[in-house]
Amino acid sequence: MSVVERPPLEQQVTLVELVDRVLGKGVVITGDITLSVAGVDLVYVGLRVLLSSVSALEAAR
Amino acid sequence: MSGFYVYGVVAAGSAVPASPVAVRLVECGSLAAVVGDVSLEEFGEDALARNLNDREWLEAHARTHDAVLHAFVGVTPVVPLRFGAIYRTEDEVRRMLETRREFFETTLAQLRGRVEMGVKAWIDRAAFQRQLARRGAAEEAASGRGYLERRQSELAAAGEASRRVAELARASHERLLAAAVDGVTNRAQPRELTGRLDEMILNGAYLVPEDDSRLVDEVARLSEEWGRLGVSFEATGPWPPYNFARIEEPAR
Numbered sequence: 001m002s003v004v005e006r007p008p009l010e011q012q013v014t015l016v017e018l019v020d021r022v023l024g025k026g027v028v029i030t031g032d033i034t035l036s037v038a039g040v041d042l043v044y045v046g047l048r049v050l051l052s053s054v055s056a057l058e059a060a061r
Numbered sequence: 062m063s064g065f066y067v068y069g070v071v072a073a074g075s076a077v078p079a080s081p082v083a084v085r086l087v088e089c090g091s092l093a094a095v096v097g098d099v100s101l102e103e104f105g106e107d108a109l110a111r112n113l114n115d116r117e118w119l120e121a122h123a124r125t126h127d128a129v130l131h132a133f134v135g136v137t138p139v140v141p142l143r144f145g146a147i148y149r150t151e152d153e154v155r156r157m158l159e160t161r162r163e164f165f166e167t168t169l170a171q172l173r174g175r176v177e178m179g180v181k182a183w184i185d186r187a188a189f190q191r192q193l194a195r196r197g198a199a200e201e202a203a204s205g206r207g208y209l210e211r212r213q214s215e216l217a218a219a220g221e222a223s224r225r226v227a228e229l230a231r232a233s234h235e236r237l238l239a240a241a242v243d244g245v246t247n248r249a250q251p252r253e254l255t256g257r258l259d260e261m262i263l264n265g266a267y268l269v270p271e272d273d274s275r276l277v278d279e280v281a282r283l284s285e286e287w288g289r290l291g292v293s294f295e296a297t298g299p300w301p302p303y304n305f306a307r308i309e310e311p312a313r
Binding site (some may be wrong): 015016017018019020021022023024025026027028029040045046047048049050051052 | 067069070113114115116119120124126127140141142143144145157161168179195247250253255256258275297300301303304306
């Protein structure tokens with residue numbers, strides 16, 4: 001079964017899902033926050049980190 | 062030195078479910094922030110900028126953020142905050158709640174008894190196009206057209222397939238929406254990230270009543286209707302309502 005053959009990528013899907021939700025969604029509080037990543041595009045950051053690890057993964061094959 | 066990481070907002074007096082990291086409530090009036098202590102050596106602004114680029118760090122903390130909020134799903138309504146809301150003092154956490162009281166109260170009321178489900182649709186584009194072509198070929202044979210006309214209709218078929226895919230994604234979302242309280246579509250994730258051969262054509266999130274199977278039933282029906290043409294559907298969840306606490310606070 002393909003699910004068994006590709007555990008790293010299956011896990012990747014879940015991580016992508018997390019990036020979509022945890023970094024991409026939820027209420028963004030700005031203004032009064034003391035330490036803030038409010039101004040940071042977290043999805044961009046997250047996807048870049050993931051993509052670089054995906055290409056590293058591919059290269060390792 | 063430590064700071065206060067706010068995962069989400071619940072009603073004051075809510076029970077705190079077991080969680081992978083220690084969290085507690087910081088209350089202010091009718092509201093409470095779900096708060097965990099974090100080291101500013103790790104979550105201070107400079108450290109955070111560095112750590113966000115560390116895949117393992119990001120993954121571990123994104124998972125923790127989700128796990129803390131997940132523990133509330135189906136138990137207590139929670140408004141998820143986006144990753145990385147950190148305060149220096151509990152007083153600042155209370156002030157954050159106080160200044161946004163109306164928004165949080167309204168959102169909590171809307172989320173009560175409801176959970177988020179994710180639905181993705183995938184397509185095996187080659188199989189889909191083959192199926193469309195097969196259908197087309199039967200018509201061709203019946204019409205008895207020549208080579209050039211056939212070639213032309215092949216080219217038209219590729220464009221037709223793209224239109225059909227877009228239409229299929231839209232129609233699926235409409236049907237899922239009809240089985241939910243609310244719904245949104247997010248950008249489809251690219252193959253580089255999903256690692257799948259099939260192409261994602263729908264990345265939807267739906268707000269549904271707890272213990273209501275209508276959405277999942279509709280996903281099963283869609284799978285059955287479209288499976289033969291190379292389209293598959295996949296439901297995930299329940300999730301904390303990340304996609305349904307979407308009012309962003311304007312900077313003041």
